[in-house]
Amino acid sequence: MNNWQKIKLNPKLKEIQMKRAEIYDLVRIFFKKKGFLEMQTPTLVPCAGQEPYLSPIRVDFKDDKEKKYEGFLITSPEYSLKKLLAAGFDKMFEIAKVFRGRESFGGIHNTEFTMLEWYRAKSDYKQIMKDTESLVYFLNKKINKSEYLDYQNNKIDLTIPWTRIKVKEAFSKYSGINLDKAKTLKSFKSQIKNKDYLADDWNSIFYSVFLNEIEPKLPKNKPVIIYDYPLPQASLAKRKGNTFYAERFEVYLGGLELANAFSELTDAKEQLKRLREEQLLRKKMKDDFIPVDKDFILSLKLGLLPSGGIALGLERLQMLLLNIKDINDLLVFPAKQIFH
Numbered sequence: 001m002n003n004w005q006k007i008k009l010n011p012k013l014k015e016i017q018m019k020r021a022e023i024y025d026l027v028r029i030f031f032k033k034k035g036f037l038e039m040q041t042p043t044l045v046p047c048a049g050q051e052p053y054l055s056p057i058r059v060d061f062k063d064d065k066e067k068k069y070e071g072f073l074i075t076s077p078e079y080s081l082k083k084l085l086a087a088g089f090d091k092m093f094e095i096a097k098v099f100r101g102r103e104s105f106g107g108i109h110n111t112e113f114t115m116l117e118w119y120r121a122k123s124d125y126k127q128i129m130k131d132t133e134s135l136v137y138f139l140n141k142k143i144n145k146s147e148y149l150d151y152q153n154n155k156i157d158l159t160i161p162w163t164r165i166k167v168k169e170a171f172s173k174y175s176g177i178n179l180d181k182a183k184t185l186k187s188f189k190s191q192i193k194n195k196d197y198l199a200d201d202w203n204s205i206f207y208s209v210f211l212n213e214i215e216p217k218l219p220k221n222k223p224v225i226i227y228d229y230p231l232p233q234a235s236l237a238k239r240k241g242n243t244f245y246a247e248r249f250e251v252y253l254g255g256l257e258l259a260n261a262f263s264e265l266t267d268a269k270e271q272l273k274r275l276r277e278e279q280l281l282r283k284k285m286k287d288d289f290i291p292v293d294k295d296f297i298l299s300l301k302l303g304l305l306p307s308g309g310i311a312l313g314l315e316r317l318q319m320l321l322l323n324i325k326d327i328n329d330l331l332v333f334p335a336k337q338i339f340h
Contacts, residue, residue, distance in 0.1 A: 002337045003328075017332060019143065020318050024095065026142050027116060027314075030135055036091045036118060041080035043097060047293035048072035049079070051235070052203065052281045055101035056290065057111075072290075073099035076311050078236070079296045081119055082264065085307055086299035093118035095314065105336035106328050108256060108316055112335065113327075116317075119309040124238075124263040125247045128308040129225055132251055132259060133160045136223070136317070143321050151254040151320050154220055162223040167233075168245070170226055175213040179230060183244055201281065202232050215252070224252045235274040237262035238306075251312075254320055261310035268300035 007013045028038065046069075048056035056072040063069065074080075077096040084092060096115050103109040120127055137158050140149050149156040168179040182188035185202050192198060197208035218224045227249035231239065234246035247263035265271050275292050282290065319330055328334040 003332050003334065007332070016322060016324070016330065019322055020330070023139060023143065023314075023318055023321065026139055027093075027095065027135070030138055031093045031118060034091070034131075036093045037089060039081065039084060039089070039092045039094045041074075041077045041084075041094060041096065043074055044071050045074055045080070045293075046071050047079070047291050047296070049075045050275060050278050050282060050290035050292075051075075052278055052285055052287060053207070055287070057099045057101045058288070075100050076115055077117055078309070078311065079293050081117060081309070082304065082307075083296060083299040085119055085121055085264075086302055086304045090121040091119070105334070105339070106326055108319070108327055110315070110327050110331060110335050111339075114314040116312045116314045117310065119264075119307055121305045121307045123308040124306060125227070125249055125261055125308050128261045128310045129164075129227075129249060132225075132261070132310065132312070133162055133223075136253070139317070139321060149254070149320060151323055152325055154254055156220070156254055157222050162225055162251075163219060164225045164227060166228045167226055167230065168228070170214050170218075171209070174217045175209050177209065180244065183230075201284065203281070206230070206233060215255075215257070218252050218255070220255050225249050226252065234262065235278055236265055236271070238265050256316050256320065257313075258316055258320075259310055259312035261308065264304065264307040264309055266300060266304040266306065268297050271300055272297050 003013070007017070031038070044059060054075050056075050059071050059073060061069055074096070075098055077094050081092060081094060094117050096117065097112060098115045099112050101111065103111050118131065137160060140146065140158055147157070147159050149158055171177045171179050177191045182191055188202055188205055189198060192205060192209070197205055199205055218226070228240060228245040229248040230244055231246050234248040237246040237248040240247050249261050250257060251259040272292065279289065279292070282288070315327055315330060319325070319327065322330070324330045328336050
């Protein structure tokens with residue numbers, strides 16, 4: 001029986017959807033009180049995000065004269081929102097439907113999901129950290145009437161400030177790896193004990209170590225902001241001085257990866273260089289070729305103020321707030337059911 005059928009038989013399932021709608025309303029209240037403007041950007045675009053570990057979904061279509069076009073469903077509204085930053089909008093947010101191929105049907109993944117993104121001009125990732133803490137705390141107080149979040153028998157203290165740990169500190173503490181001495185593929189490999197992690201590119205090794213040795217060990221009784229990622233892991237983020245690191249952070253709550261944020265890279269030449277490098281990496285990994293969004297590069301050339309931005313998985317946040325373990329139990333029409 002599909003979820004939409006179960007709702008008629010079980011009032012508690014209907015309550016979940018009513019709570020989800022309330023969370024949407026509260027998100028809008030939170031940002032509008034802070035002077036943010038809600039934006040709507042395209043879902044179908046000619047150029048998708050090209051991170052090597054994402055799989056944008058291609059769409060072929062025709063116009064009224066039978067001319068053929070090829071585009072992508074967005075993996076994030078990021079490029080469009082940054083163009084709007086360059087156009088002069090200072091504080092924006094969007095609740096966007098996004099799509100990613102090669103995702104599992106269940107757990108914390110669904111091919112179609114909702115991304116909450118917000119951006120601040122004249123700002124950086126430190127302010128975005130504060131926004132994130134305040135948003136989640138505000139939502140939990142409204143939904144659960146508490147400073148604590150009960151998720152899967154785990155009591156999480158949401159009081160501000162949250163725990164912060166640098167990526168290189170996490171690698172040193174949980175895996176014994178010195179990232180300062182792992183700037184090349186060879187030097188990184190020399191510190192890896194598990195041969196199953198070894199690969200022909202730096203990022204694959206990083207992911208293997210992070211997912212297997214660090215993520216499972218992060219504290220679960222308090223949200224964790226893990227920040228200052230190595231440059232190879234931050235193609236859209238501002239470099240931190242002249243270091244090997246960039247101003248990027250991720251948020252983990254109850255063991256779930258919840259959000260990804262940057263101080264935005266505003267140098268058009270450097271951004272184009274990094275995107276070209278990602279194209280080469282995608283080719284090496286036999287992933288689909290993704291063209292560079294020249295309009296995005298133009299927006300940087302025309303001038304983008306120092307800015308901070310974030311992408312937060314709204315379904316994951318709803319799962320946490322409503323104590324739901326599997327996204328298939330949250331959605332009315334999960335991919336697992338509509339594509340069975």
